Amino acid sequence: MEKKLLLGAEAVAQGAIDAGISGVYAYPGTPSTEITEYIQRATEGNQPSVHSRWATNEKTAFEAALGVSYSGRRSLVCMKHVGLNVAADAFMNAAITGVHGGLVLVVADDPSMHSSQNEQDSRYYGRFAMIPILEPSNQQEAYEMVRYGFDLSEEMRLPVMLRITTRLSHSRAVVTPAEPLAQNNLNPDCERNRWILLPANARKNYHRLLDKQDALRQVSEESPYNRMISGSGERAVIAFGIAVNYAMEVITTHNLEIPLLKISQYPLPEKKVKQFTAQYSEILIAEEGYPLQEELLRGFAGDDRFRGRLDGTLPRTGELSPAQLEKALLGFSEQQEATRHGQTRAATHEPREAYPLVAPRPPMLCKGCSHRDLFEAINRVMNDYPEKHVFGDIGCYTLGALTPYSTISSCVDMGAAITMAKGAADAGLRPALCVIGDSTFTHSGITGLLDAVNDRSPLTVIISDNGTTAMTGGQDSAGTGRFYDICKGIGVDEAHIRTFVPLQKNLEENIAIIREELEHEGVSVIIAQRECIHIRKSKKVTTDN
């Protein structure tokens, strides 16, 4: 097969296509978005078709993928780490039902929070659900492990989690694809008791899940992705997922003799790990994310042979880097003075110092962005009040937190703008104002608005509708063109559903509309509607051609 230069995310996507998926289900979120985008491009016009339309949120995506699995076909479901919080109900229970057609969940974690509000480690979820987790170390493995994951999913009749992190997702390398597989035939599962999680069935299923754990550990013991790279001396390293690359970079650069156990499949292969660790007096645990395995290996009694993020050998937070592994491993090798060829290559020279005058360059709203005009109007209105409280949400408009606007007061999770404003209104805060994007509104805002309507909470919701999911690069937004009808349909009084176009020429008019609705003692929705400047540009390019 022809070699391809692929992002880790794209390698996952190509792997899924070649594993014969019938559909991918996903909501955009950095660093997972490129998986679905690639499948959309690569399977356009394919027969049989591969479903690839964006879902409204991660939970609907997961459940749809589970429905594909019920029908006997293979489905991929993709999300960023915090997206799994949204899908967690479906995810946890899919481990109890099990699957029929293969189901692989790809979760892209974002250690260092490049584009996220936390750096939670999805491997905890995998462990929580007691399903296999695959953690490829490079793009080729990412490609291969998707197919391996589908096979494993069908063999074990369980969902399989494939966990990647930002660095792998957004780094390109040459990938050699394998022969593609055909899609499974439609073959719905008739074993109803597996799928109806009434308590009596669920208890049996839960036991079945527990009974599978030995088999899962055995598969990990034999996995080609968990292997040892030999060395000598008293000190060793266990490297998980992408951490292998950083460790090997240091080991090869400095000709170190440090033995390494590479782990890319969980549950931990206990025998392999025990045999390995028994030989050494110190073992560095290098994992991208939380010190999950390190904590397990150290144990409650605290086996001090294990070094890593918990004892400061590696930093407690953030993504790993070659420099961190170099510091940790050279510390090891100084102590053991063992090198592959009897001599160490000169330790890397001290890096140059950073130039002190380099100013931070945070992201900002694009020139011509509709959110800018909206924030200007909101700021003018809120100047009339003694304090400014504007609940914000997740998207480009979160950048309204930064100067020069400093408009929003909060950004917590998808949809929280509306529900936090509602709670604040219930608590007596006036005015209770929030801003939410169009895609975030359909993702998780509608239910909160319904709560507010039912409670007659005095709050004003501004839906900043730019017609797209902009922050992640302009994916379809689930409610485009229907926001008025959605709000009306769930019971917002039509007299208080207002629409305006956030443009400089409308500024005074828009300010007046916001003022009026802030004074209304009930639920108001203002739809601030103007297309994302990037989408507008790209449409123009398309028509020009």
Place this chain on the structure above:
Amino acid sequence: MQKDIIIAGVGGQGILTIAAIIDLAAMELGLQVKQAEVHGMSQRGGAVESHLRISSEAIWSDLIPLGNADLILSLEPMEALRHLPFLSPKGLIITATEPQGEIVGYPSVDALQTAIAATGSHLLIDATTLAKDAGSSKSSNLVMLGAAAPYLGIGNKVLEKAITTYFAKKGETIVATNLRAFRLGAELTD
């Protein structure tokens, strides 16, 4: 053969385009490639960089280790300095001179030039003017790629082929403009 290159600039300047073209060219030569890039929030006008590693041997880390970069290729003078700890002692900085200075605390142009000169080997390129000469102010990134061409370990012909492949979908005019920009840059350092 191994080259570690950091490509830097501001979101929207075409950093990932430069990286993609070098990737294509390196693949054409059968070299190994790893190229880490920035997607997501920073692309909204923030600092953007790509770690690009090409080698005839296997490459482990997706990130360039500190002090290892042979070249910092920057589309903006202050951004060239942001990544200084990655530059090797013998490393080279090639940077465009036009500041993207609309941020708080941006240093003076003189201070930046002095600091860049103090790093050792460096080339300052007026990419904006050359890009206009080539026919599009948007092609500054290709001017910079041209200026860096002799230091990449990849021949200009291979790079030009990669440019043609990369822009093919956008039509012949855009291919021609970008090739012109590349050549104007390459003439400076040939």
